[in-house]
Amino acid sequence: MRCGKAADLRYIPVERFSPSEVQREPRSLGNFLKSPDVFDHRFFGISGREAKSMDPQQRLALQVAYEALESSGHCSMLTEQQVSDVGCYLGVGAVDFERGC
Numbered sequence: 849m850r851c852g853k854a855a856d857l858r859y860i861p862v863e864r865f866s867p868s869e870v871q872r873e874p875r876s877l878g879n880f881l882k883s884p885d886v887f888d889h890r891f892f893g894i895s896g897r898e899a900k901s902m903d904p905q906q907r908l909a910l911q912v913a914y915e916a917l918e919s920s921g922h923c924s925m926l927t928e929q930q931v932s933d934v935g936c937y938l939g940v941g942a943v944d945f946e947r948g949c
Contacts, residue, residue: 887911909938 857877860867864884866877887907889899892914899907913936917923 881908884908913938 856879858880859876860878861880864880868914878948884904892910894902914923916936917934931932
């Protein structure tokens with residue numbers, strides 16, 4: 849729902865999920881990332897081993913937090929202009945990854 853666009857509903861990608869095992873409704877539609885496994889662990893100073901053990905939602909949260917800072921213009925400022933104590937806050941409450949939903 850970025851830039852006022854409607855949600856990009858698609859059918860469940862069968863190469864990633866078995867629709868018969870999905871326990872939520874609707875069972876056949878959802879919003880899916882095109883490449884959820886793409887993550888530049890070196891950019892974030894994380895070892896490849898640690899990145900592989902991270903929940904995909906954690907990797908996505910890091911990318912979205914960085915994009916938020918980048919969109920704010922903070923990353924394009926000269927180093928001496930940047931404020932040092934900047935934060936990006938988000939909350940997570942789902943356990944879908946654990947249950948395989």
